[in-house]
Amino acid sequence: MPRIDLKSLILGLSLVVALLTFGNGFFASYRIQRDLLMDHALESNRVYAAKQAHNAEGLLQAIQQQLAFSASRLAARMTDEAWLEEEVQRLKGQSQSFNSVLMVRADARVLASAPDSLGLTGHILDTPGAREALSRQTPLITEPFIGASGNLLVFISQPIHDEQGRYLGYVGGSLYLHQENILQRLLGRHHYADGSYIYVVDRGRHLIYHQDDARVGERVTGNPVIEAVLRSESGSQRLINSRGVDMLAGYAPVPSTGWGVVAQTPTEVTLNALNRLMGEIVLRATPFSVICLLLIWWMARRIARPLEQLAASAQHWESNSAAEQIGAIRGWYSEAEQLKRSVLNGLALLHMRLGRLNLENVTDALTGLFNRRGMQAAMDGWLMQGAPFSLVLIDIDYFKRVNDQHGHDVGDQVLEFVAQKMRECSRGSDLLCRAGGEEFVILLPGAELDAAVQLAERLRQAVAASISPTGSGLTLSAGVAHWNPGAETTKSLLKRADEALYRAKGEGRNRVLCAEPPATE
Numbered sequence: 001m002p003r004i005d006l007k008s009l010i011l012g013l014s015l016v017v018a019l020l021t022f023g024n025g026f027f028a029s030y031r032i033q034r035d036l037l038m039d040h041a042l043e044s045n046r047v048y049a050a051k052q053a054h055n056a057e058g059l060l061q062a063i064q065q066q067l068a069f070s071a072s073r074l075a076a077r078m079t080d081e082a083w084l085e086e087e088v089q090r091l092k093g094q095s096q097s098f099n100s101v102l103m104v105r106a107d108a109r110v111l112a113s114a115p116d117s118l119g120l121t122g123h124i125l126d127t128p129g130a131r132e133a134l135s136r137q138t139p140l141i142t143e144p145f146i147g148a149s150g151n152l153l154v155f156i157s158q159p160i161h162d163e164q165g166r167y168l169g170y171v172g173g174s175l176y177l178h179q180e181n182i183l184q185r186l187l188g189r190h191h192y193a194d195g196s197y198i199y200v201v202d203r204g205r206h207l208i209y210h211q212d213d214a215r216v217g218e219r220v221t222g223n224p225v226i227e228a229v230l231r232s233e234s235g236s237q238r239l240i241n242s243r244g245v246d247m248l249a250g251y252a253p254v255p256s257t258g259w260g261v262v263a264q265t266p267t268e269v270t271l272n273a274l275n276r277l278m279g280e281i282v283l284r285a286t287p288f289s290v291i292c293l294l295l296i297w298w299m300a301r302r303i304a305r306p307l308e309q310l311a312a313s314a315q316h317w318e319s320n321s322a323a324e325q326i327g328a329i330r331g332w333y334s335e336a337e338q339l340k341r342s343v344l345n346g347l348a349l350l351h352m353r354l355g356r357l358n359l360e361n362v363t364d365a366l367t368g369l370f371n372r373r374g375m376q377a378a379m380d381g382w383l384m385q386g387a388p389f390s391l392v393l394i395d396i397d398y399f400k401r402v403n404d405q406h407g408h409d410v411g412d413q414v415l416e417f418v419a420q421k422m423r424e425c426s427r428g429s430d431l432l433c434r435a436g437g438e439e440f441v442i443l444l445p446g447a448e449l450d451a452a453v454q455l456a457e458r459l460r461q462a463v464a465a466s467i468s469p470t471g472s473g474l475t476l477s478a479g480v481a482h483w484n485p486g487a488e489t490t491k492s493l494l495k496r497a498d499e500a501l502y503r504a505k506g507e508g509r510n511r512v513l514c515a516e517p518p519a520t521e
Contacts, residue, residue, distance in 0.1 A: 006307060010300035015293065022289070030278055034271060038248055041270045042236035045196075045250030045263040050234055052187055052198060053252035053261040059186055060156070060256055063097050063173070064139055067158035071171050074103060075162050078169070084112035085121075091173060097182050098156075098173030100149065105169040108134060118149055129155035133170045140170075141257050143204045144177060144217050151176040152217045154208060177216045183209055196265040201226055203258040225249045229260030238267065306336040310343060338446065341387045345445060349381070364434040366412055367419035375433040375441055379483075379490045382445065386485035390452035392442040393497040394418075394459070397475045397509040399438035406470055413469035418476070421466065425459040449482040449514060456480050456512045464510060477504040481515035488518045 004012075070091055077083050088101045092114035103112040104125055113120040128145040133155070142155045157172030175181040187198055187209055200209040205226055207218050220226055220242050228235065234252040241247050241264070249264035309329045326343055329336075362374030370378070382389050396402075396418060403411040415438065422432045422442060431443040442459075444452050456478040468474040479500025483493045496515035504513045 006304040007297075007300045010303060011293075011297055014296040014300070018289070018292065018296075022285070026278070026281070030274070033274055033277075037270055037274055038238065038267070041248045041265050042238070042250060045248060045265060046234070046236040046252070047250065049198070049250040049261045049263040050252040052263070053234075053254050053259075055186055056183070056200070056254045056259070056261060057256055059182065060141065060254070063156055063182075064158065064256075066091065066095065066097065067156065067171055067173065068139070071158040071160045074160050074171055075168060078105070078111070078160070081111070085114075088112040088114040088171075091171070099151070099153070099176040099179060099181055100147075100174045101172070102174075103169070103171045104130065104133070106134070106167055111169070120148060123148075129153075129157075129172075133157045133159075133172060137167050137170075140172075143202050144206050144208055147174060152178055154202070177208055178213060195269045196263070198261065198263045200254075201230070201260050201262070203230065205230070208259070225251050225262055225264075226260060229253050229262065230258065232258075303333070303336075306330065306333075307339070310336075310339060313343075341385055342446065344385055345382065345387055349378070367416055367434050369419050369422070369440070370431055370433040372433070372435050375431065375435065375443065376490065378431050378443060379493075382483075383490065387445060388482070388484050390444040390447045390449055390480065390482045391493060391497050392444070392452055392456045392459075393435075393479045393481075393494070393501050394422075394440040394442070394456070395477050395501055395505070396438040397477055397505075402470055402474075410469050414474065417466075417468050417474075418463065421459060421462050425455060425462055427455075430455075447482075449480065452480045452482065453512060453514060460510065460512055475510035477501060477509045478512045479504060479515055480512060492518060 070087060074084070074087065084103050088103050091101045092098055100118055101114045102110055102120065102125070104110050108124050108126065108130060110120045110123050110125050125148060127147050129142040129147065132142055133140050137159045139159070140155070140157045144152055144154055147153045147155070151174070153174040153176050155172055155174050157170045159170050160168040162168055175183055183200070187200070197211040198209075199207055199211070201220065202208050205219050205221060207215050207220060210216050210218075223242050224239055225237055225241075228237070229251040230253075232253045232255070236248070236250040238246070238248055241249075246267040247264040248267050248270060249262055251260055251262045253260050306329055310326065313325045313329070326340060329340055362370055362377065364371045379389070396414065399411065399414070402414055415434070418440065419432070419434070422440060426432060426442055427444070429445055431445075433441040433443065435441045442452075442455065444455065447455075460476050460478060463474055463476050466474075479497040479502070481493050481497040481500065483490075496518065500513045500515040504511045507513070
């Protein structure tokens with residue numbers, strides 16, 4: 001199967017990581033900013049709706065106080081037609097609160113009205129609002145209805161009682177919903193270029209104020225915000241309104257009337273600025289991304305170059321100049337340099353095994369492991385190359401007791417058993433040695449101290465858990481040390497490992513201890 005080269009692999013992986021990182025960052029940034037914008041719009045609309053609801057509540061209370069004051073004056077002068085006419089004109093013109101004002105007797109006859117153009121004085125008034133006011137005989141704000149003048153209106157009234165508490169009639173004012181009224185002047189149009197606006201609904205879900213005059217009086221159902229505000233709740237919510245538009249709405253109730261004020265902004269308008277911003281970010285980031293990819297391609301070539309040279313040189317290991325060619329390769333980063341040293345070490349080991357050392361001189365006849373001469377040659381080679389390695393010095397616990405109790409033949413079998421366990425627990429590149437007697441050494445080229453400790457611990461546990469030629473109970477103790485280039489001699493390294501082994505014996509055997517670091521001058 002065709003293999004992908006390292007340059008293409010690095011470039012491809014970098015491109016994938018860059019795209020994933022940019023995509024994730026872009027998406028996360030968009031989501032965070034979108035949520036912040038929407039939360040800000042929701043909170044702004046909630047605060048504004050609450051402010052306008054408070055203003056409307058204050059306005060309605062002021063209007064009812066006006067009417068209540070007038071009702072208290074009317075009770076004693078119900079037969080004074082001139083004064084009644086003057087009073088309704090005063091109510092109509094003093095504060096401009098009402099589009100029309102009526103004073104109605106308990107038998108539904110209009111005693112006075114303003115403006116004069118209504119022509120209702122002396123007539124029996126039979127409208128939904130009039131009937132409700134006469135029936136309830138309490139302060140009242142009606143739901144929208146068509147009045148005698150043909151206008152869609154909300155009627156606000158106060159009952160009139162004499163000193164004995166008898167009901168005499170009511171005085172009230174109308175707000176014409178399709179004409180300019182005090183509610184419109186309070187709320188304003190609030191129809192901005194971004195599509196934000198405010199509307200008011202009554203207890204029956206009728207729109208009593210809306211930026212679209214054609215919708216005033218319309219009954220709205222299925223809107224969760226309206227349902228919430230009519231439950232006297234305040235807050236904010238994203239919703240699809242009755243016209244199918246995605247909105248960010250804030251709402252608040254008007255307590256005395258049960259009305260609800262809703263301020264809302266189209267979600268699309270809120271996010272348009274963010275969408276333009278994110279598009280601009282992509283445009284501005286593209287040139288930088290291209291430059292980064294070119295830089296990655298150049299770095300990929302530089303990273304792959306030493307490895308390509310090593311691969312080419314490794315094909316001619318049998319050449320006398322192979323070591324020289326490999327040594328001339330510039331490993332400008334640590335992994336390439338380590339690989340170069342490992343290749344040189346492999347060459348040195350190969351030449352050592354093929355020519356300079358006799359196998360019989362470097363191996364132990366009983367176990368087949370390297371003997372002390374082979375161990376020393378390997379360490380000397382690594383010291384010459386400056387290649388770091390770790391060393392595990394191992395001793396069989398109470399081995400003399402094995403020879404004394406079972407004989408030297410069984411003792412030899414135990415040594416072979418331990419050698420086999422060392423092979424099972426070590427790496428293929430590790431050098432396994434018998435230093436003499438019951439003492440063994442494992443050399444781990446390129447391994448750090450932690451890796452050597454793990455191997456030693458794995459070997460110790462394997463021996464302790466296995467059935468040896470003497471049965472169960474055979475254990476090992478070990479000292480572990482690490483050599484860094486230029487740090488010390490092999491003699492010093494072995495001494496430190498031996499001291500760690502001695503401590504392991506002294507602390508009860510069947511354990512692995514690390515050597516103290518080399519003394520610094």
